[in-house]
């Protein structure tokens with residue numbers, strides 16, 4: 001579903017991603033961890049073209065993002081993204097937030113669009129908020145709406161960029177529980193940047209450890225947490241687990 005081949009990414013002179021090679025199979029759940037500034041957000045933002053790469057190849061759903069002929073709209077249709085700060089449309093109701101992209105991009109029938117949107121709101125436990133404005137909801141509720149909005153596009157892959165780090169602690173589990181359900185869906189490819197190690201342990205098929213723009217370790221979850229090989233991963237885990 002997603003393959004990085006010798007990818008290099010720069011912000012001006014700053015080398016943000018260094019020789020990234022990574023393959024994520026369809027249906028896999030991969031968690032990216034690592035110290036602040038190691039390039040985790042940058043890496044997942046390249047997958048739906050939010051950040052361009054400068055060298056190498058990045059194949060998403062069969063299309064190379066390094067190829068100027070690749071249609072980014074087509075990529076974004078299949079690859080949803082959930083951000084740390086929700087990014088809901090402030091001047092639209094919860095229901096409109098969810099219905100907008102399917103209407104504009106997928107051009108689906110209005111009644112069907114509403115039916116799907118309401119079903120998604122049920123799924124995230126917020127059907128009664130359909131006609132509210134996002135600003136009247138808590139952060140955790142807004143994030144659940146943002147997830148429902150992504151799912152409405154029926155993406156093949158979902159990218160989560162620290163989706164719980166802006167939330168009050170009591171809101172975190174509601175969001176993680178929905179993410180766990182999504183991760184368990186064997187058709188959905190899920191890439192998650194998070195500091196929630198419990199979540200990583202429970203749902204990730206693999207853990208990627210990054211530092212200084214490089215992937216230092218890429219291992220099955222149980223193996224990674226039981227025996228991290230890289231000294232920097234060992235140090236990171238010992239700091240974060242206390």
Ligand SMILES: Nc1ncnc2c1ncn2[C@@H]1O[C@H](COP(=O)(O)OP(=O)(O)OP(=O)(O)O)[C@@H](O)[C@H]1O
Nearest residue numbers: 011014016034035036037038039040041042043193
């Ligand atoms: N738009 C940008 N312009 C210039 N430098 C940037 C930009 N975005 C990120 N960087 C730099 O790239 C490096 C990697 O940032 P990135 O946000 O990908 O790290 P991260 O591992 O996700 O960190 P965190 O856990 O703190 O979110 C950092 O040094 C950051 O300052």
